Amino acid sequence: xxxxxxxxxxxxxxxxxxxxxxxxxxxxxxxxxxxxxxxxxxxxxxxxxxxxxxxxxxxxxxxxxxxxxxxxxxxxxxxxxxxxxxxxxxxxxxxxxxxxxxxxxxxxxxxxxxxxxxxxxxxxxxxxxxxxxxxxxxxxxxxxxxxxxxxxxxxxxxxxxxxxxxxxxxxxxxxxxxxxxxxxxxxxxxxxxxxxxxxxxxxxxxxxxxxxxxxxxxxxxxxxxxxxxxxxxxxxxxxxxxxxxxxxxxxxxxxxxxxxxxxxxxxxxx
Amino acid sequence: xxxxxxxxxxxxxxxxxxxxxxxxxxxxxxxxxxxxxxxxxxxxxxxxxxxxxxxxxxxxxxxxxxxxxxxxxxxxxxxxxxxxxxxxxxxxxxxxxxxxxxxxxxxxxxxxxxxxxxxxxxxxxxxxxxxxxxxxxxxxxxxxxxxxxxxxxxxxxxxxxxxxxxxxxxxxxxxxxxxxxxxxxxxxxxxxxxxxxxxxxxxxxxxxxxxxxxxxxxxxxxxxxxxxxxxxxxxxxxxxxxxxxxxxxxxxxxxxxxxxxxxxxxxxxxxxxxxxxxxxxxxxxxxxxxxxxxxxxxxxxxxxxxxxxxxxxxxxxxxxxxxxxxxxxxxxxxxxxxxxxxxxxxxxxxxxxxxxxxxxxxxxxx
Numbered sequence: 152x153x154x155x156x157x158x159x160x161x162x163x164x165x166x167x168x169x170x171x172x173x174x175x176x177x178x179x180x181x182x183x184x185x186x187x188x189x190x191x192x193x194x195x196x197x198x199x200x201x202x203x204x205x206x207x208x209x210x211x212x213x214x215x216x217x218x219x220x221x222x223x224x225x226x227x228x229x230x231x232x233x234x235x236x237x238x239x240x241x242x243x244x245x246x247x248x249x250x251x252x253x254x255x256x257x258x259x260x261x262x263x264x265x266x267x268x269x270x271x272x273x274x275x276x277x278x279x280x281x282x283x284x285x286x287x288x289x290x291x292x293x294x295x296x297x298x299x300x301x302x303x304x305x306x307x308x309x310x311x312x313x314x315x316x317x318x319x320x321x322x323x324x325x326x327x328x329x330x331x332x333x334x335x336x337x338x339x340x341x342x343x344x345x346x347x348x349x350x351x352x353x354x355x356x357x358x359x360x361x362x363x364x365x366x367x368x369x370x371x372x373x374x375x376x377x378x379x380x381x382x383x384x385x386x387x388x389x390x391x392x393x394x395x396x397x398x399x400x401x402x403x404x405x406x407x408x409x410x411x412x413x414x415x416x417x418x419x420x421x
Numbered sequence: 422x423x424x425x426x427x428x429x430x431x432x433x434x435x436x437x438x439x440x441x442x443x444x445x446x447x448x449x450x451x452x453x454x455x456x457x458x459x460x461x462x463x464x465x466x467x468x469x470x471x472x473x474x475x476x477x478x479x480x481x482x483x484x485x486x487x488x489x490x491x492x493x494x495x496x497x498x499x500x501x502x503x504x505x506x507x508x509x510x511x512x513x514x515x516x517x518x519x520x521x522x523x524x525x526x527x528x529x530x531x532x533x534x535x536x537x538x539x540x541x542x543x544x545x546x547x548x549x550x551x552x553x554x555x556x557x558x559x560x561x562x563x564x565x566x567x568x569x570x571x572x573x574x575x576x577x578x579x580x581x582x583x584x585x586x587x588x589x590x591x592x593x594x595x596x597x598x599x600x601x602x603x604x605x606x607x608x609x610x611x612x613x614x615x616x617x618x619x620x621x622x623x624x625x626x627x628x629x630x631x632x633x634x635x636x637x638x639x640x641x642x643x644x645x646x647x648x649x650x651x652x653x654x655x656x657x658x659x660x661x662x663x664x665x666x667x668x669x670x671x672x673x674x675x676x677x678x679x680x681x682x683x684x685x686x687x688x689x690x691x692x693x694x695x696x697x698x699x700x701x702x703x704x705x706x707x708x709x710x711x712x713x714x715x716x717x718x719x720x721x722x723x724x725x726x727x728x729x730x731x732x733x734x735x736x737x738x739x740x741x742x743x744x745x746x747x748x749x750x751x752x753x754x755x756x757x758x759x760x761x762x763x764x765x766x767x768x769x770x771x772x773x774x775x776x777x778x779x780x781x782x783x784x785x786x787x
Contacts, residue, residue, distance in 0.1 A: 217635065218481070219648075220477065220639065221504065224473065224503075228478065230469075231467075236628075257470060415461075419461055
């Protein structure tokens with residue numbers, strides 16, 4: 152392992168980590184740490200915040216201020232930290248159940264508010280920590296522990312949801328495309344406002360096994376073969392059944408804290 | 422000034438720099454006032470998407486070093502219990518104001534109640550101790566809000582101001598003392614922000630950004646903050662310290678007030694606005710030559726058992742008027758199990774009147 156990565160980790164008794172063999176979360180974490188390092192940020196410049204779930208265990212391995220909050224509540228918790236500490240770079244790591252089901256309301260309102268933070272959604276299409284139940288991103292018809300006959304519900308498109316809610320930067324990658332993912336996370340952190348990076352990830356132990364998708368390598372090959380970049384999508388049907396990766400949305404909008412500071416200045420001039 | 426506004430001003434006087442809340446009757450004046458005042462003092466005001474987000478963002482702000490508060494009422498307080506448990510487990514100083522209304526559920530949104538007393542004490546899951554204060558006047562809406570911040574910062578615990586709609590909307594004049602005692606959090610750098618040598622200690626709390634590389638988690642953790650979710654000893658040490666740090670400091674935390682109790686044969690025990698009606702009854706009875714007294718709990722949680730035992734020692738009967746179906750009376754019956762303790766409940770969503778208390782008193786004494 153690269154020394155630069157090791158230096159960023161808490162190397163006491165936290166390892167070996169809890170992730171299953173073949174899990175994609177480590178790859179996403181690796182990309183995130185490299186993105187932080189390449190952005191010139193030290194571990195003192197960041198605060199890593201999570202809720203509950205497999206991906207929410209990532210902050211515990213990183214030697215920085217880390218905040219392992221309640222299930223679904225990473226974003227509101229980060230909101231308080233950021234507003235009381237606006238100089239810190241807020242990085243939120245969340246799973247699909249955590250961010251989009253129990254934390255769905257917080258997610259859309261944070262995007263609308265446009266407070267400067269980067270949300271990394273590790274989407275493995277199921278609740279891994281609790282044993283593989285279906286999540287808001289489980290595709291219709293796919294199996295999960297609570298969908299033995301196939302998932303009846305339709306899935307969320309987290310990126311569309313982010314765009315629709317007002318996020319200023321929305322991008323997607325997969326655990327196969329880690330250098331690409333790293334670049335997107337760097338862009339997201341640089342963006343002044345609410346940024347979302349969705350990482351399509353594999354859960355070979357549960358979702359993959361239940362849907363006979365093969366081992367981690369097979370699942371990564373699937374990501375490789377079924378991904379298409381934003382620029383390759385010429386018309387909507389090109390994206391059908393594909394994972395569209397790249398920057399999906401990048402706009403400018405007033406950042407919340409800066410706007411709030413103007414309110415303070417106004418209140419103090421009165 | 423209105424009680425709710427006095428509470429908001431008390432928060433500012435205590436140094437509150439962060440407020441997050443969600444509109445709910447009958448507490449909304451607190452957030453309306455702070456939305457105006459906090460920007461003037463470079464504080465942060467946030468109207469969040471719900472009460473869960475409110476309490477979580479307040480906890481985040483507290484870990485970033487800010488004194489933080491939220492205010493709500495019954496239904497909102499129910500939603501906040503999740504975050505309350507997290508604040509207890511992570512020992513996060515914060516103040517939660519509950520302007521109680523009549524419940525359960527939506528109940529009577531604009532009417533007063535005191536029926537969240539036990540919810541405040543037991544509502545979050547797991548074993549813990551909490552601090553709960555009960556103001557009976559606009560003066561105390563101000564004073565006890567300041568006290569709530571001081572206790573929260575000193576003991577690293579969420580403190581609940583258990584007010585009610587009557588006190589919240591009451592208008593009275595009150596005195597702002599020019600000099601206040603304000604407790605400043607111990608934010609000494611340490612690698613053990615979650616443990617002390619003693620089994621009832623309060624560890625220092627460095628903030629995010631101070632360089633402590635904090636590990637804050639709601640899972641069971643050791644003194645360093647490292648998750649130890651299957652270690653029976655770590656769970657035992659943590660939970661016992663969370664309880665001991667409050668239980669063993671009752672003398673410093675608890676505040677009660679006694680009125681004419683020295684020779685009292687009949688003791689009224691009450692809190693908040695109910696105690697004010699009970700006080701009027703005590704004065705009436707004294708005028709009639711009946712030896713009545715009042716013990717008023719300003720600190721409800723932790724419950725001061727010693728003070729009750731001592732005050733009630735020579736009393737014949739104890740009466741507990743409260744605006745609920747009988748909640749604090751359970752504590753009093755538990756402590757004074759050899760005495761006749763009579764509950765005077767009122768569940769009509771309005772203040773308990775002195776006449777109602779004295780009528781009940783007469784039933785049992787004539």
